[in-house]
Amino acid sequence: MRWFSVGLWLCCVATIGYAQEQTGQQDVTVFVGTYTTAGSQGIYTLNFDPGTGELKHTGDPVFLPNPSFLRMHPKKPVLYAVSEVRDFEGKQTGSVAAYACDSGADTLTLLNQVDSAGGSPCHLAVDSTGSSLVVANYSSGTVASFKIQDDGSLSEAVSVMQHEGSSINETRQEAPHAHSVMISADNRFVYAADLGTDKVMIYRFDPKSAELTPASSPPVDLEPGSGPRHLVINTEGDGVYVLNELASTITLLERNGETGSLAVLQTMNTLPEGFEGTNGTAEILLHPSGKSIYASNRGHDSIAMFKVVGCTGRLESQGHISTGGEVPRNFNIVPGGNWLLAANQKTNNIVVFRIDPEFGQLENSGQSISVPAPVCLCFTER
Incomplete structure (x- = not known):
């Protein structure tokens, strides 16, 4: 298990690098994706002051139906947003939009x-090269890839991968439901969590062409009825x-960096006992x-906090904190790592x-701001 044999060295390097790379007091622009079916106006723009923790509204909302997930281009001032609908231009599909950000990131x-x-x-x-974009389509159970043009705009779909199957929850798992996609740091693999089939799908990925192909390794099966939703890769090791x-x-999951294969190592509950x-x-x-x-609970309305133990990748619970509201669909860590x-x-x-810079635990700062039906947060430094 290569992750564990070199884990201690990687952990030390990661910790030192993080300490060296923290940002100063530069303000951060926060783009907020919302559900317009709940009365919002689309994508909102906020300013965050990392010196004080204060949030302020800036600019005007940009209308897009249900912009429920956002991502910034890694090298260009371009924001990407899904439109979570099923009726785009007369077809039973949704859409993805690309937006150029002005120098102040307010427009x-x-x-x-x-x-x-x-x-x-x-x-x-x-x-990570900014050449390609991959999307998870929930209701159709498909994963699609797109080329990113020189100006940041998107091509039509290059590859479309159709998931198949179902699982034991008759209400939520009657069909495949691709819920998230994650690209490995070396840009060789795409992992797709499918809530409807209790699988994590594995695809080979060519960022230059944006082409997806099935990997030689089979999907990993999770516990029936678990409903995999989102995933994150530990880039300093081989953990997913x-x-x-x-x-x-x-x-x-332990990941084989050469083949992309996955194997189950540990499962932890996100809820407090009882x-x-x-x-x-x-x-x-x-x-x-x-x-x-960190993981968010909707119902308990909390963020569950876990310690990554000794670079083995295994988790230890560090308790829970209320999110100060109801149904915390999304949260994000501000560049610099000092705020969430x-x-x-x-x-x-x-x-x-x-x-907390040493232990990673969260403390409510007492500051908040009102935004209608916020469901995604995305940052860019001003």
Whole structure:
């Protein structure tokens, strides 16, 4: 297991690198994706002051139906947004839009909008070179890839991969439901969490052509009824953390960097012992230091905090903190790693948390801002 044999060295390098790379007091632009079916106006723009933790509204909202997930281009001032619908231009699909950001990042200008090659697109990823984009389409159970043009605009779909199957939850798992996509750091593989089939699919990926092909390694099967939703890759090792929405668990998978294959190592509950209410998880993130994992609970309305133990990748619970609202669908860590913002969909607020620099635990700063139906947060430094 290569991850464990070199894990201690990698952990030390990651921790030192993180300490050296933290940003100063530069303000951060926060783009907020929302559900327009709940009365919002689309994509909102906020300013975050990392010196004080204050959030302010800036600019005007940009209308796009249900921009429920956002990502920045890694090298260009371009924002990408899904439109989580099933009726784009008379077809039973959603769309993906590309927006140019002005120098102050307060204004978004549409570059183009393309068919997402499936219904209800809910997640996207951009490769580290900024050459290609991959989208998960929930209702159709498809994963599609797109070329990114020189100006940041998108091509039509290059590859469309159709998932097949179902699982034991007759309401939520009657068909495949691709819920998220993640690209490996070396740009060789795409991993897709499918809530409907309880599988993590594995694809070979060519970022230059944006072509997806099935990997030689088979999908990994998770516990029936678990409902894998989002996942994150530990780039300093070979660990993949999968957040299971229906079971309220995190599954740690060991990844073979050569073949892309996955194997189950550990499963942890995201809820405190004794909780008996209804819950569904939403977002999972790895702190840039590599030392902490966070996951949001909708129902318990909390963020579960975990310590990444000794570079083995295994998790230890560090408790829970209320998100200061209801239905925390998404949260994100501000560049620099000192702050976390949690978007509470039902109570229309975004709450600011401090991150303990040594142990990674969260503290409510007492600051928040109102945004209608916030469901995704994306950052760019001003």
